[in-house]
Amino acid sequence: MNTELRYRVAGCLFSLISSRPEATRALLADSFSPFEVIEQPQGEEAVFSILGDTSLSPPEVDLILRPSPIAGVRTAQHEAPGVSWMAVAYGMESPYYIRRLRGSRYVETTFTLTDPRERYLISKVIWRTLIDHLTARKVVHLHASVVELHGRALLLLGVSGAGKSTHARLWQTYIPGATLINDDEAFVSIAPGAIRVHGSPWSGKTPCYRNASADVVAMIHIQQAESNRIVTLDDQERMAMLILSTITPDERGTLYPLHMSNLFSLLARTPIYRLECRADEEAVRLSKQILDQESQR
Amino acid sequence: MKLIDTTFIHPVGDKYMMVATRRQEGNRTESIVLSLSATAGQCLSRVLGRDFERTELVGYLLEHYQVSPEVAERDISELIARLRHEGILIQ
Numbered sequence: 001m002n003t004e005l006r007y008r009v010a011g012c013l014f015s016l017i018s019s020r021p022e023a024t025r026a027l028l029a030d031s032f033s034p035f036e037v038i039e040q041p042q043g044e045e046a047v048f049s050i051l052g053d054t055s056l057s058p059p060e061v062d063l064i065l066r067p068s069p070i071a072g073v074r075t076a077q078h079e080a081p082g083v084s085w086m087a088v089a090y091g092m093e094s095p096y097y098i099r100r101l102r103g104s105r106y107v108e109t110t111f112t113l114t115d116p117r118e119r120y121l122i123s124k125v126i127w128r129t130l131i132d133h134l135t136a137r138k139v140v141h142l143h144a145s146v147v148e149l150h151g152r153a154l155l156l157l158g159v160s161g162a163g164k165s166t167h168a169r170l171w172q173t174y175i176p177g178a179t180l181i182n183d184d185e186a187f188v189s190i191a192p193g194a195i196r197v198h199g200s201p202w203s204g205k206t207p208c209y210r211n212a213s214a215d216v217v218a219m220i221h222i223q224q225a226e227s228n229r230i231v232t233l234d235d236q237e238r239m240a241m242l243i244l245s246t247i248t249p250d251e252r253g254t255l256y257p258l259h260m261s262n263l264f265s266l267l268a269r270t271p272i273y274r275l276e277c278r279a280d281e282e283a284v285r286l287s288k289q290i291l292d293q294e295s296q297r
Numbered sequence: 298m299k300l301i302d303t304t305f306i307h308p309v310g311d312k313y314m315m316v317a318t319r320r321q322e323g324n325r326t327e328s329i330v331l332s333l334s335a336t337a338g339q340c341l342s343r344v345l346g347r348d349f350e351r352t353e354l355v356g357y358l359l360e361h362y363q364v365s366p367e368v369a370e371r372d373i374s375e376l377i378a379r380l381r382h383e384g385i386l387i388q
Contacts, residue, residue, distance in 0.1 A: 235309045236332040239316065243328045251303040251318040251326060260316055264307045267314070 006037040006046060009130060010139050010187035010198040010213075013037065015046040016113060016126075019053070023114035027122065031201040034211040047133050048105050050126065052113030056097050063087045065095060070124060079253065086128070088121045098125055127185075127202055131247060135255045138190045140262050143245050144219070145204070146181040146197050147171040153181060153197045153214035154291050155188070157245045157272075158222040165205040166279045167222050167287070174284045183208045188216060190265045218271040218294045220287055225276035228283045230290065238272040239263065298388045299348050300380070306333070306342045313338020317385045329383050336362060337376050348388075351377060 003021040005028075007014055018024035025036075065074035065087060074095075078085040082102045089095035096118070099108045107129055111118050131141045144155040145168040156164040164184065171178045181197060184204025189196050199210040221233070221241050233241065242263050249255035271294055277283035304317040313333040321327050333341065340357050351373055358369040380386040 234332065235312060235314055236330050239309075239314055240328075240330045243316070243330065248318060248326060248328060251320070256303065256318070257305070260305045263316075264305075264309070264314070267309060 004046070004049065006041070007032055007035045007201070008037050009035050009200050010134055010189055012130060012134055012137065012139070013041060013044055013046050014126070014130060014133075015049045017049050017051050018113045020114045024052075027114060027116060027119050028201070029119065031123075031203070031207075031209040034199075034209055035201055046105060048100075048107055048129055050107045050109060050111075050113070050122070050129075052109055052111045054108040054110065056099055056108050056110050058087075058097055059085045059099075061085075063095070063097075065089055073121065073124070077250070079250070086125070088125065090121070096121060100129070123202070132249070132255055134187060135249065135258050135262065138262055138265070139198075140188045140190070140259075140266060141247055142186050142188055142197075142242075143184050143204075144186045144197075145183045145206075146186045146199070146214075147175075147178055148181050148212070148214040149175060149178045149288075149291065151214050152217045152291060152295055154217060154287060155186065155197060155219040156222050156287075157219055157241055159244070162222045163224050163277070163279055164222050167275075167277070167283065169206065170279065170281065170284045171287070174281045175288055179210075179212075180206065180208050181210055181212050181214060188266065190262060190269070195266070195269055216270055218273065218290050220290060221272065221274040223274055223276050225278065228275070228277045228280070228286055230286055231274040231276060233272055233274055235267070237274075239267055241272055242266060298351070298377075298386055300341065300345060301385055301387055302346065304345060304385060306338055306345060308335075308338065311335060313342075315341070315385070317383075319384055329385060331379075331383065331385075336372075340373075340376075 002017050002019050004015045004017050063076035065076045068075040074089050076087045084100045086098040087095040097110045144157050145164040147154050147168050158164050168180050182199040183206040185200045185202035187198045195216040196213050197216050198213040201209050249259050301317050306315050315331040318326050318328045340354050354373045355369045
């Protein structure tokens with residue numbers, strides 16, 4: 001008998017349907033447990049449900065696996081009318097297949113959902129599927145470290161190695177009460193009354209899987225420098241920063257215009273600064289100044 | 298000529314922002330972000346997703362702004378050259 005394990009991230013309810021739920025729960029490990037929904041939500045169905053162990057045959061088209069941004073993982077995607085295919089594989093190993101039929105909430109896969117070796121790939125398939133669904137709900141995935149103080153959040157953006165995680169760690173050292181909501185895998189929801197950031201079961205250098213959210217006050221592009229200073233960005237620089245911090249959907253697909261519309265909404269409503277900085281207390285005081293100033297607007 | 302299909306133009310403050318994504322070698326994509334004056338933004342918004350001629354853009358400027366034909370010709374030529382340089386304009 002199959003059991004549905006439900007999780008909610010950034011307001012989106014999704015599930016995994018497994019014949020061995022304890023093994024599947026263990027596979028997803030501690031990072032997913034804060035997001036598990038134990039009680040059956042009244043009148044609410046999962047937006048998507050991952051099915052394992054399906055007798056899915058590979059598609060008739062050739063899915064050519066290519067190196068992906070995920071180290072050591074090859075992926076392929078194919079869109080056809082009414083159906084999308086994905087294949088994922090570790091290195092040169094045989095791929096797992098994933099099929100999504102348009103209009104169906106079920107995501108059929110060849111994963112067992114119980115083999116510990118599948119953990120990383122399953123997690124990435126959920127991540128990818130969730131980003132797609134959230135795009136249509138005006139939620140943007142951002143590679144940002146998120147620090148929070150009294151319910152207000154700063155999103156730290158920047159290229160890999162820029163010092164986002166370090167700056168976030170220094171916040172927790174020098175600002176009493178500051179907490180980390182997520183490191184590098186945050187979701188930002190754009191609602192008429194509020195822009196909010198949400199934690200997720202994924203994280204960057206600093207493991208942080210908190211089911212927490214906060215009001216977004218500002219974003220700061222972190223850039224290493226010899227001295228500390230805040231730089232005001234023009235609109236072109238701000239938009240470029242947002243694009244660099246997100247995963248752009250396939251530009252030929254239906255999600256691309258929704259994604260761009262979401263970014264323009266964020267651009268219009270969220271201040272973005274650049275902090276040229278060292279990894280020290282003074283830099284933290286400067287970014288705290290931004291939080292304080294923008295909170296009063 | 299035509300703007301590439303992935304082009305978006307959106308008002309931001311008193312200007313317009315143009316974003317376009319194009320596919321590069323190795324199946325990688327690159328997004329281009331341009332800041333446009335309100336005049337250029339309004340002008341190009343009219344021709345998104347379809348073929349157009351430069352005379353149409355010049356005509357729009359002459360009709361909606363108090364500019365001489367020489368200035369309109371020059372401004373549109375500069376705009377088209379910029380879009381071609383960025384790879385946003387095809388043909």
